[in-house]
Amino acid sequence: MSKSPVVPVSRRESPGGADSQETTAPSYGQSRAGDVFQLLRDGHARTRAELASITGLARSTVAARIDALTAAGLIGPAGEAISSGGRPPSRFAFQPSARIILAVDVGATHILVALLDLRGTVLSEIREVIDIATGPIPVLDQMLELSDQVIARAGRHARELVGVGIGLPGPVEHSSGKPASPPIMPGWDGFDVPAYVQNRFDVDVLVDNDVNIMALGERASHWPDVENLLFIKVATGIGAGIISGGLLQRGADGTAGDIGHVRVPRGGDVMCRCGNIGCLEAMASGPAVAATLAAAGVPATSGDDVLELARRGNLAAIAAMRQAGRDVGDVLAASVNLLNPSVIVIGGGLSSAGEYLMAGVREIVYQRSLPLATARLRIVQSMAGGHAGVLGAGHMVIDHVLSPASVEHLVQQQP
Template sequence: MLKGQPRATSPRPAISPAPGASEVFQLLRDGQPRTRAELAQLTGLARSSVASRVDTLMGLGLVAPYGGAASTGGRPPSLFALNPGARAVVAADIGATHARAILADLSGRELAEERQALTIGDGPDAVLGWLAGTVGTLLARGGLPASELAAIGIGLPGPVEHRTGRPINPPIMPGWDRFDVPARVQESYDVPVLVDNDVNIMALGERSFHWPGTTELMFVKVATGIGAGIISGGSLQRGAQGTAGDLGHVRVAYGGEVVCRCGNTGCLEALAGGPALVAALNERTGGTLTSSQDVIELVRSGDAGAVQVIRQAGRDIGDVLAACVNLINPSVIVIGGSLAQAGEHLLAGIREVVYQRSLPLATEHLRIVPSVAGDRAGVTGAAVLAIDHVLSPESIEAACAALTTG
C-alpha cells in the first residue's frame, strides 16, 4: 500500500499502446515508486520498451508520476508508481444474518462502508437487490461516478463454484442453489463480479494485510460451521470444484454416531460447531442457551463447564488440523470466526493436539494464532478478490488492447 499518493496528472494525448505493459505494471503493483531505469533492469527490457509501456499504463491512468528520484548528475530521473485512485472496487461480505460492504481504491484503502442486518434465507433477489442499492450508496459517499467502478467482489456463506460465481447446494441459503449471482448484480452494474465462499475470502484478507510475506497459510473459521481457506505457494487453493478446506465434514475418529446436518455421522462440525457446543452445555446444565454468543459469554465469565466445552472443541478441531499440517505443511494457521472470540481456551485445545500429533518438522516453525482482521477479514478479502482481478496481467493486457480500438 502506498505511503503517499502519486501526483495528479492532466489528461494525456492518445497513445499507441505497447504490448506487454502488464509485465512492467506487475512490478509497480506493490506501490513502490521506481524509475524507468530500475524497471528496465528488473525486466531486462530496453529503456525505450519500458518507456512505451509506462506511457501505455499512464494512458490507462493506472500509473502516475511520483515525486522525483535523487539525481546523480544532470536531470533527476522520474519515479512512477501505481495510481490507487485510478479506479475503485466494491467488496461485500454477506453472512447468514448480516452484510457489510465497502468501497475501496486499488490499494485496498477503504473509502466508504455500509452495514446491514439481513437474512440470507430471504433469497438472492432480496439480498442482491440490497447489494445493488448499496453499491450506488457507496459510490455516492465516495464521490465517484459509476464509470469509476472496476469490479465487485462478494463473499457468501456457502459452497461456491468460483468459475461461475454460483452457490452449489448451500445448506443455509434456501433459493440460492446454482443461482447466477454475477448476472443478477450485472443487471445494475456492468463490471466483473467475483464470488467466493466466505472462508476463502477471509484467508485472502488476513494474508494480504496481516501476513503479506507468508506463502503457506490456513485460515480456519469456527462458527456455526467449520471451514478453512488454504493458501499454498502464495495462491488460494480452491480444489477441482471449489470445496477445498471443508473441514466441518471430516469425520473425527471418536465422533461416534453423532448425526451431522450433512446426513453423515461423526463430522467435526457436529462435535465442535456452534450449535453443537450450545447443545452440549445445555445437556450438562439443563440450561437454555440459544446461540454461540451465549457460550462465549459464559467462557468470558470464567464458567468452568463452558471453558471445558470450548477446550474440547479446540482439541477436536486440532485433531483434524494435525492431519492438514502433515499434508500441506502451512507455516501459519489463523483461527477466526465467531467462536474464536472465546480466546485462548479454543486456541489452547487446538495447539495441544496439533503439536502433539503432527510431525515435528512440520510444526518446528508453525504458528497457530488468532485472526487479526476479526470480523473485517471477509470484506477485506472480497476487496482483494476484486482488485486482483482488475490488476491481473490478463485484465491489464485487455485494457491495453482496448486503447487501440477505443
C-alpha cells in the first residue's frame, strides 16, 4: 500500500475499529473487488453463484473479482459446495494469514509490540521497559527494532505488512497521528509519528490515545454486542476510553475521556503534574498511591511495588488501593449519570490488584449514581488485560486496510 499517514477527519472507528461512515452499508451493486470482499470478511465460504445472487452482479464479473482477490492473497479456495448436478462448485473464503499488521501499545514505562494477522490473532509479541520521557526518537527507534524482531519470530517478512497501529499515553490528533500537548511526554508534542515510522515501513500508520485503543480492543475481544462502554485505565496515568452508541468518542480535539485531571473531593491542594491541584491522577495513579504509602513509612516507589505489597496482604497497601478505587469512583459516578454506560471495564496496571481497587470503585459508583443509570450497569475487571491495547490497535488498522477502498487499492497494485 502507498503511504497514507493522514486519516480523514470524518473517519471514526466503531469499537472493533470499524469505519462507521465508510463500511456500514457496502454497496454491493458496485462491481469493485473491495465491495465483493466485504461479503467474505466474516470467514464463511461462498461460491461464485452465491456471491452473484447476493450482489446482483453478473457471474462473469464476480469471477473476475474473485480472481483479483485471490491474486492479492486475501481469499482462497475453501473446498467445494454440494453439487446439484455436474461438477461441484468451488467455494472461497477470507484468508486472514495473507497479510500482517503491527500493533503497538506504548505506555509511560512499557512498550508492547505485537504482530497480528488480518483477523486480529496475535502471532508474536515482545514487551520491554521504556521511559516515555526520553522522547519520540529513542522510543520509536526501539519500537522499530522490536517490530523487526516480532516479524522475524513469526517467520514472516516486512513485505507482507499492510499497516501499523500505535497507541500513545497522551492526547493524539487522530487525523494526523501527532501527539497534542501530552502532559507526561516531553518532546512529543506535534511530532509526526506516522511519517517517522513510514521511513521504515511504507504502509498506513494509524495513531491514537492508548486508552482509546484499549477500549476498542476490550470491546472487540469480549464485549462485541455492547454499544455503551467505558474503559478506565488506572496505571501511571488515569484515563477513559468512551464508546457510546457503538462509536468511539474522541471529542473535538482528541481529549475526550481525560478523567485523570478531573478534581476529586479528597484532592485538597495536592499538586498534579499537569499544573492543577486535586486531580484524580495525583491521588489514585500508581505513583500517587506509592507516594502515599511511602509517606506512611511503607516502602513503595512505584505502582508495581503497591501491587506486590497488596498481593502479600499488606493492610496499608490494601487500604490504599481501595481508597484509590473510591477516588476513581467519585469521577465515574458523574460519568455514569452523564453517559449511562452498560459496562465499565477497569484496566491498566493497578487493576491487576483485582477486587481491592474494584471494591472501592463499585462502592462509590453505586452509592452516588442515579438508580436508573446503575440498574443494569456492570463494573468489571479487564478480560483482555495487558493485550487490550495491541488488540485495539490491530483492529483499528485491520478495519482501515480491509475497507472497500483500501482493498480495491491493494488489488489494483497487483501485477
